[in-house]
């Protein structure tokens with residue numbers, strides 16, 4: 462199933478509750494929540510208190526993307542604040558296998574994210590343990606960046622590896638996704654689509670409808 466996960470990083474924070482309701486009403490299945498620590502990525506975004514409020518504003522799946530060093534320090538707290546799905550970066554975990562178990566022990570789905578320059582081999586011994594792989598299609602840290610073209614091949618390679626292993630794990634893409642890049646990532650095998658600027662800039666309901674239309678045609 463194809464799923465849209467609007468990234469609230471691109472929302473107008475003075476109207477966050479309203480804009481969350483808008484994407485909900487327009488039919489987005491997930492809500493993407495980007496946590497940045499100023500170390501793993503250059504910027505700092507938001508954390509637990511904001512997640513708690515967002516949890517009250519929606520019943521949708523909260524898809525929490527931890528762009529932080531040593532995420533095991535905060536996994537339990539994000540789970541307790543309402544995350545449904547927690548994604549950590551392979552590059553930021555010294556004990557990736559253990560962090561995946563930690564997320565599952567909290568009763569949450571576990572995702573592993575890879576930066577654009579990280580090889581799929583980082584997933585070698587964990588692919589069958591995760592619920593989702595997040596292929597970063599920009600270098601993480603900021604919204605509104607340009608999609609990195611080599612991502613199409615990387616998604617295709619991941620999809621083939623999963624098929625060869627008999628896995629139906631979700632493949633999420635994040636960064637520079639819009640009406641132009643969406644058809645290609647779907648074609649390559651992605652099924653969970655994060656979009657920030659393409660959802661929150663302009664008319665939100667219309668943007669969600671347009672992206673979902675493209676997703677339904679694939």
Ligand SMILES: O=C(CO)[C@@H](O)[C@H](O)COP(=O)(O)O
Pocket residue numbers: 468470471493495526599600601602603604605606635636637638655656657658659
């Ligand atoms: O994780 C990130 C950025 O690091 C993303 O979730 C962005 O928020 C996506 O924004 P757009 O590229 O869609 O504007």
